[in-house]
Amino acid sequence: MRLRQVHLDFHTSDLIEDIGSRFDAKAFGQAFKDADVDSVTIFSKCHHGHSYHPTAIGRMHPHLKFDLMRAQIDALHAHNIKAPLYLSGGWDELAANQQPGWRLMDENGLPKRVGGDPLGDGWAYLDFASPYLDYLCQQVKEVMVNYPDGDGIFIDITYQQLSAGPWTQQRMDAAGLDWESAEDRAKFAEQVNYELFEGVQQAVHKHDPNKPLFFNLGHVRRGRRDVYKRYFSHLELESLPTAKWGYDHFPLSARYVDVFGEPFIGMTGKFHHLWGEIGSYKAPQALAYEVAAMQAYGAGASIGDHLHPNGAVDATSYKAIGAAYAEAKAAEPWTIGSRNRADIGLVSVEGSRRPGFVGTPGTSNAADEGAARVLLEGKFTFDVLDTDMDFSPYRLLILPDEVIVDNALKLALDTYVAQGGKLLLTGQSGLDADKGLLFDIGAEWHGANPYSGDYALHDAAIRADFVADPIYMYVGSERISVTDGQSLGVVYDPYFERSPKHFSGHVHTPRRSDPSGYAAGVRKGNITYLAHKAFSAYRQSGAVAILELLEKTILSCLDGAPNVRVGLPRAGRVTVRHQPVEGRDVVHLLFAQPALRGELRGDNVQPIQDFVTLSDVAVDLAIGNREVETVRVVPSGEAIDFDVVDQRLRFKVPRLEGAAKIEVQYRQ
Incomplete structure (x- = not known):
């Protein structure tokens, strides 16, 4: 799989007349070659529904005078740059206007557009339950026949929205489903999404079963590896950090995808x-x-751009892309074939729910994202897991806040703990409304605290260093009383639940003077339990006291000896990746500080503008009984002095400006 890609958007209205008027094949290919790009996803059909080549199925852009896609393929291939082909799926303005019966209708019978206004300027959704799906598949087949040298197929907007349109109604009636029922509409929409995957895959594989194929869902749903393995040749993790995704979305998705071995790139x-x-x-x-x-997270890269309607390449973009890709290319020998070294497995809440493919995908789950943030900020090495993955490689499993523990997961966790693994449960994870506590945590459960938020004074060993009094937790707790476990603190209730008739002060009600009698956490053997949905609380509030509580709790579960320790500020990140063929580890260090600069389209825009140079960054890495031969900054090759004490490697990175990679070569 190519590792330095560009996704070249080209959504152009028929109101624009100079389409491709300044396209220069030689300059086009040379621009990408000079920027060290090795693959460019180019457009067959855009969201406007226009094709950029002759077509018997849809319509070539009315102002395009030549086969632009063929010219782009040839220009890129002349420099050994691959050219996957893009087709818009769920958005197609041409089809929506020419075949209004194919449009997706909401439960009120109104056509659905992005942004919610049926008469607005957002893209119109097409209903894959209508003949539009066959129309799309015919377009794919045409591309496969006429452009067999295209290097893959990329289908965008591949999630079926809940529909109550005429085709959905007709088909649901025939299937004995009630289109007035939201539950039945969701069930049918999930079926339709599989029809989309099947139809496009057949259209591609009929002509070339080895052709790369990707369906863009906007967010990789954890818990659905079965679908990715069956229909996707690889994954592209769409995650623009200055938009709705943020800088913590990609690491969470990457740490999940990396585990199950699907080739993937970030986008x-x-x-x-x-x-x-x-x-x-x-x-x-x-x-x-x-x-x-x-x-650092094990992915190749794809950078999104939008080609000007006239077809001329943007010099400003490719100067910046070229600089980033020159560094990436030089570092590739230390990234290819690597695997993450993790001592923590984060069992995903989203994965435990096995989400469907219906509707516009969300980009976060509060518990999962809160846990990932804590682990990233705490410099812990971790993987993100489904409930049926192999737990044995990990010293600690974390089940944050709301993980659904069914019988199969319960058996797997019992086996894991019996074999010496550590387990951290928070909030409702490990609880069942009917059965109560599913694990012997050394306590009894007495239901949920009726207050929406309460206070806790945790044991001194795990609470934040600067805290000596009960902290407000922003969420309520599960009420537990300790039996034969070790108490990890006490809960304080508020005087009353705040309401329009009962309130005190500006925000939440103050705590009572004495503890409630219930514990804030408990530990028994290898199982630790915290009574609050603390990871969600941190995601919601960003409270430093909660962050440090969780970090210290996790560190105590690891007996104070994490995989790696680094002297980085909070915004710093670290991963450790092993290259078994080369017999080495590569420590990736990252440090940049996004700053809130504005708000656009409902998103807080927090760009990175510059780097602060850090010097002599301390690294302390667990190496077991392996013998270290050399430690070097790569790709420069600068040697670093090091010591080994008690099977831990210690060294200092002389300079960190944005990112650094350190090779730890072991003696063979």
């Missing part, structure tokens, strides 16, 4: 904010950081 954008911002640019430092982060 950011050159834009200041969001897709389609022609004439907007993020700082080159931001692109360099984002590409380095993709390598």
